[in-house]
Amino acid sequence: MSDSPFVRVAALSDLEEDSPQRVELDGTPISLVRTEGEVFAIHDICSHANVSLSEGEVEDCHIECWLHGSSFDLRTGKPDSLPATRPVPVYPVKIEGDDVLVSVTQES
Numbered sequence: 621m622s623d624s625p626f627v628r629v630a631a632l633s634d635l636e637e638d639s640p641q642r643v644e645l646d647g648t649p650i651s652l653v654r655t656e657g658e659v660f661a662i663h664d665i666c667s668h669a670n671v672s673l674s675e676g677e678v679e680d681c682h683i684e685c686w687l688h689g690s691s692f693d694l695r696t697g698k699p700d701s702l703p704a705t706r707p708v709p710v711y712p713v714k715i716e717g718d719d720v721l722v723s724v725t726q727e728s
């Protein structure tokens with residue numbers, strides 16, 4: 621096992637502003653979002669139903685679920701609007717040159 625839990629998942633230059641990109645890391649679906657000069661990694665599945673958040677819209681550091689419109693804060697994963705009430709996991713991101721690295725190590 622590696623000491624570093626961070627794994628390269630994408631090239632920074634491939635990420636378009638406000639255009640989420642779905643990647644998988646160790647079987648975990650992640651939506652990568654480049655917005656407002658930062659890159660965020662949020663679990664790709666809505667906490668309300670089995671819907672891919674990467675197909676939603678990004679605005680104001682939030683990603684909106686396209687099915688029922690809940691908006692999740694990309695920094696915390698918390699929903700700001702119903703019907704979702706539970707947060708979606710968010711993951712730490714590191715940028716090294718053109719590499720985007722994410723760690724999905726879970727606390728348990």
Ligand code: FES
Nearest residue numbers: 666668669685688
């Ligand atoms: S499935 Fe996402 S808000 Fe309902």
